[in-house]
Amino acid sequence: MDDTGNEGFAARLARELRAARLQAHLSTAALAAATGVSRGAVLKVESGTTQPSAALLGRLCGPLGLTLSSLFARVEGPERQDERVVRAAQAPVWTDPATGYRRRSLSPAGEDLELTEIELPAGSAVTYPAAAYARIHQQVWVLEGVLALTEGATEHLLGAGDCLALGPAADCTFRGHGDGPARYLVVTAPA
Template sequence: MVKKADNQIVDTEIARLLLKQRKNKGWTVAELALYSGVSQAMISKVERGTSSPSATILSRLAGALGITLSKLFAEVEQSQNHHILLSRKYLQQFWTDHQFGITRWSISPAGADPEMIKIEIPPQGKLSIPAQAYEHLNGQTLWVLSGQLDLQIDTQAFHLDTGDCIGLTAPADCHLHNPDEKMPCIYIATFSQKKT
């Protein structure tokens, strides 16, 4: 009985989000039917929440509206949990600096506080971050997941091994270096934005 109730809630949210997407495009039900290949009658039932759409129908509707099913379901989850923000692994964005070989992943969901990122520095890789980059933060904490990390914070030097954690409470020029010749260093950084 609980599963049926949960499905009805999800169907209602899907109906609301599909209707919202269609209206955002300025399309009529007939236009969505034309672009998706789903009948007007079925679209009307889905948008009213009186029919639970199959994965095929949902895929066609989402595709025609220019959104992915994963984005649609992420919006459903967010709308059901206003106080919970979720970041699925397969949706997390990453960026690689090809000059230095450093990769940065955005781990935390948008709007989370504190924010969390994962950074990988290749063997013998280096990264310098000026103090100005931290001026809008309340500080940050670095936790080494694997490998080693040498830090120079202003004039102080630190060596971190796997599992070590360091917190920076004020802006400072930071120079990070992976001293290992074979293994990358992977660490997590968490930080909060200053309230304006």
């Protein structure tokens, strides 16, 4: 189920981000300061007037105590909370309008272990701040293509079959390397 361009999805995303900010007792100014995102950009995302990129969502999620997967689970709504099986045709898909990064949520909502399939076009990059990794353990397993993953100051060039366990929280950049897209599985669990 591709949610790209789905106005209902975009409105729910805006609403859930605002609800998460309020639940965290943060003003828009405080969230902006914590993320380095302008207050105006936070307001545009929360009002649904802009389609945020994966990098922007990752920056906003950290101080809110969310992962991208948990944010998307909230957006997908309570109807998914009781699902124990996610059928391939029903797995929610979201495409970043800025990079073409495509994420498919593979895990049932509400589980501690999250499986997410990502396809990142060659040459595209997505950067997440260290705050996005502060409360989680994450492993990345490359299924196809080549992924250049920069973790802090260390670059890892990962090919099909390679798996990396991320270390202590650091800024991370994921970049599609080579001629074709990099397709990889991200496994996330609470720290």
